[in-house]
Amino acid sequence: MIESYIDVKVAAELTGEHVSTIRRKATESKYISKSIQDAGAGRGGLKLQILVSSLPMDAQLKFLEKCKNFQNDEISATSMEEEITIDIDMAAYKEKFGDEGMKEFIDKYELVQRALEIELTAKGNKTYLWGELAKNNGVSKRNLDRWVKGFKEFGAKALMKKIDRSNKGKTSSTCQAAKIMLFQMRLDKSIKRRETVCFKRVLEYAESIEGQKACDNCIFREGSEARKHAQEDGLEFAECDMKNKNGLKISRSIATLSRIFKNEIPEEVLHYVFKGRKAWEAKYMHKATREKPHIINEVWFGDHHVLDVFIKDKDGKIVKPWLTAWYDAASGCMVGWCLNTNPNSQTIAEAFSYGVCEKKDFPFYGLPAMVYTDNGKDYRSHAFEGGNIVEKSYGKGMPFNIETDGILKELGIENTHAQAYHGWAKPIERWFGTFAGNYVRELPGWCGNNPKERPEGYDKELKKLVKEDKILTMEELRDWFIKVLNEYHNIPHSGYGGRKPIDIYTEGEKARYDKPSWAVLSILKMEFTERTITTQGITFDNKLYWNKELADRHLINKKVKIRYNRENKDTIIVIHEGKFICAANVKENLKMVREDEDKVAEHIAGQRRQEREVKAKIAQLTGKPAPKELKKSKSNILTGDISEKDKGNVTSIEHEKAMKAYEEAIEGNKKKAADEAGIVDQKFLRTGEEILKKVMNK
Known part of the structure; x- marks a missing residue:
């Protein structure tokens, strides 16, 4: 039995009865009571107190829950400022286990309390004293250990037999309007509040003046203006099943609130809100199963x-x-x-x-x-x-x-x-x-x-x-x-x-059997752009490109398409009206003074050749004989190796011509670079020999 005595006011809070009803039942001996001296009390300085174990079982359990919530603090027998709530289906428990089951629970509770007292006062002999306590009460030491451990972790509910609640999935201590507020705060992705913060904010609102009047215009309260407006907008909400409450009601237990969040907000919803649609799709969204193609290269x-x-x-x-x-x-x-x-x-x-x-x-x-x-x-x-x-x-x-x-x-x-x-x-x-x-x-x-x-x-x-x-x-x-x-x-x-x-x-069977030649693939994989040919050549990537074919074919001031390799822009392919024209190299600039005479002569010869062709065209157009032709003057990208025998079974003349000219131009650039390097080496060699001769003569 719970031998604690409590104030009449507290007993009224536990039972939900009026104070006068508690006093009357005490007078009628329905509740065990006693009077104690209290200088501040009326009635001759006597104060009435009620024995907790004489109260109904649900009131006793509320008292025990209160003890669990404040087990580390001294509990006042005269006031309980916090609203007392307990998330236990007492009706279902009593219906299943009867008065005997309720009495068994109370006995367990008292036994655990005595064990905890021993734990506080015993000095080195707790195990022995717990064993004696268990033996005297007809239980095993192992069961007593388990009950104490459960009580420390979960409170009085750990001492009750497990049953399926008749209102499983519902929380009688938190109204639907409070849940809506909790969910709105929890699912606000702009702030990402923790559960404890949501609980604190809603609890503060529930205790405010606005929270105490929340029922007056609640969408779950039948007849409220908010509910009427919601229905006019086509929204339907279940009617509040807490008919007698006044104001927003929310449990004071963090464990209860955590259970509400866990049971009513699916993990999938949290994932979508806080990690985004992309992450949700990858982890949760149903994927279609696809049948693999059966044809190779399809x-x-x-x-x-x-x-x-x-x-x-x-x-x-x-x-x-x-x-x-x-x-x-x-x-x-x-x-x-x-x-x-x-x-x-x-x-x-x-x-x-x-x-x-x-x-x-x-x-x-x-x-x-x-x-x-x-x-x-x-x-x-x-x-x-x-x-x-x-x-x-x-x-x-x-x-x-x-x-x-x-x-x-x-x-x-x-x-x-x-x-x-x-x-x-x-x-x-x-x-x-x-x-x-x-x-x-x-x-x-x-x-x-x-x-x-x-x-x-x-x-x-x-x-x-x-x-x-x-x-x-x-x-x-x-x-x-x-x-x-x-x-x-x-x-x-x-x-x-x-x-x-x-x-x-x-x-396997292949989807296609046509295969382009390497020349076609090489040209196609090049990038392309358009340029206009000027008198100096083609300007691209801050460089000038030239090939005598550009002048020979009279393409100055014409728009052409060029193809190039991003890793090697020394040579470009020039295309005009769908026809390959030439492979142009980066143009060498002539020096203002002391330029190599052969280079100057080559450039002048090209200019004269261009002029002769223009004159020949004029003569052709005007019906005059053509002038006589004078004698001419002299990158980090790696794939595997391809097969040298791969010629393909489909190609085109333009692609083959373009690729051949491109490869020749590339090789020409390499040979030219090697020759120039050799010329420099020869100059250094000659200079060295001349210096050596002078030294030897001296």
């Missing part, structure tokens, strides 16, 4: 991916490399790829061209019917995609206009873009994840995709690897990647019925 998926490893680039800098790749959906093979340090539209074109051509290390080749990419600017670039996305271009062939914009448009390939921020829609993303987890993390210099993944002392270890020259170069990374790809393609995959990706690719 669909290629393309994307960039940064490798979480530090390597040494061609300039000796320590960088994280990127992989631009094309993945065949039907076989799971990585058909085209390009290692680089700056992913862009050019690396996309390089990887794509490598995927199309025949290769030394892999059996993958041929054009895809369709490519599937994200919405990045590189994949939407005019150079790669072309003017308009080609619709259903299967089997249309290739127009082969050297002036056509875009690789995909030129090759008749359909292009589909994933929705923005829907990377999970591309299976190549899963391949990147497998590749990073199974292979990249084994490399020296691996750094993880965030600093938290890096081992302790990583920076020091990285400096050591660099100093000992154990970090990979770009060329070494390429050789390693080729080896890894061959290993991956020869492993049976469960997602493909236990078959090897390489077997699926080589044995």
